[in-house]
Amino acid sequence: MSKFNKVSVTEKNRIKKLIYAKYEKNGLISACDWASDFNKNHIAEIPFEWCVACDNHTPSIDHECTCCGQATKVPTQPQFYQAVLKPIKDVIKHVYPQGGVTLEERMGKNASCAECGENKWWLLPSEGVAVAQSGKAYCECLNCGSKTHL
Ligand SMILES: [Zn+2]
Numbered sequence: 691m692s693k694f695n696k697v698s699v700t701e702k703n704r705i706k707k708l709i710y711a712k713y714e715k716n717g718l719i720s721a722c723d724w725a726s727d728f729n730k731n732h733i734a735e736i737p738f739e740w741c742v743a744c745d746n747h748t749p750s751i752d753h754e755c756t757c758c759g760q761a762t763k764v765p766t767q768p769q770f771y772q773a774v775l776k777p778i779k780d781v782i783k784h785v786y787p788q789g790g791v792t793l794e795e796r797m798g799k800n801a802s803c804a805e806c807g808e809n810k811w812w813l814l815p816s817e818g819v820a821v822a823q824s825g826k827a828y829c830e831c832l833n834c835g836s837k838t839h840l
Pocket residue numbers: 741742743744745748755756757758759760
């Protein structure tokens with residue numbers, strides 16, 4: 691974790707002012723460059739955190755963007771998930787419980803992959819962004835990785 695948040699308030703304010711001056715004069719990139727250069731020469735590094743308002747990783751002191759003053763995202767531990775493959779008996783029933791469609795209508799004859807001809811598919815987890823945003827059930831060919839929606 692960054693050590694800069696442990697330095698004195700006076701030092702923090704001094705650095706905040708310096709970065710903000712850069713930001714006002716030459717913009718975000720130059721403010722970030724200044725902080726990166728500072729970090730090369732100092733043990734107590736200024737943390738870079740994600741600022742939604744600046745749409746960038748920005749130098750952030752006490753989780754506050756030194757450029758725009760908005761709260762930055764406090765870094766969390768990375769988390770990884772593994773999806774487990776589990777056979778789906780009737781994928782149409784699974785995806786379209788209301789019925790009214792057939793597999794052939796959705797994916798062509800024998801649900802063959804248009805790219806490689808195989809027909810083993812992995813239904814992408816609904817937590818994924820592509821699925822959540824489109825509202826469609828996506829599946830990926832287990833043989834070639836080509837994606838299609840059901
Ligand atoms: Zn910002």
